[in-house]
Amino acid sequence: MTAGLIAHLRLARAETVGPRTYQTLIRRFGSAEAVLNALPELAARGGRLKDVVIPQSGPI
Numbered sequence: 001m002t003a004g005l006i007a008h009l010r011l012a013r014a015e016t017v018g019p020r021t022y023q024t025l026i027r028r029f030g031s032a033e034a035v036l037n038a039l040p041e042l043a044a045r046g047g048r049l050k051d052v053v054i055p056q057s058g059p060i
Contacts, residue, residue: 003033004031004032004033006057007031007032007033007036007057008032009055010032010036010054010055010056010057011025011026011032011035011036011039011054013055014036014039014052014053014054014055015052015053015054016043016048016052017039025039036054039052039054040052040054
């Protein structure tokens with residue numbers, strides 16, 4: 001699997017990211033990797049008090 005595909009899968013499985021949010025974030029940031037990097041800060045700015053759970057990229 002490529003790094004880009006893994007990033008898309010991780011984003012799709014991230015806590016609080018549904019289909020609409022997924023599409024909006026990809027359009028805004030341009031890539032799943034960029035969204036994954038920005039997601040913790042976006043959640044904090046949105047008022048989320050605990051960390052967003054993002055699946056790791058290790059072996060399944």
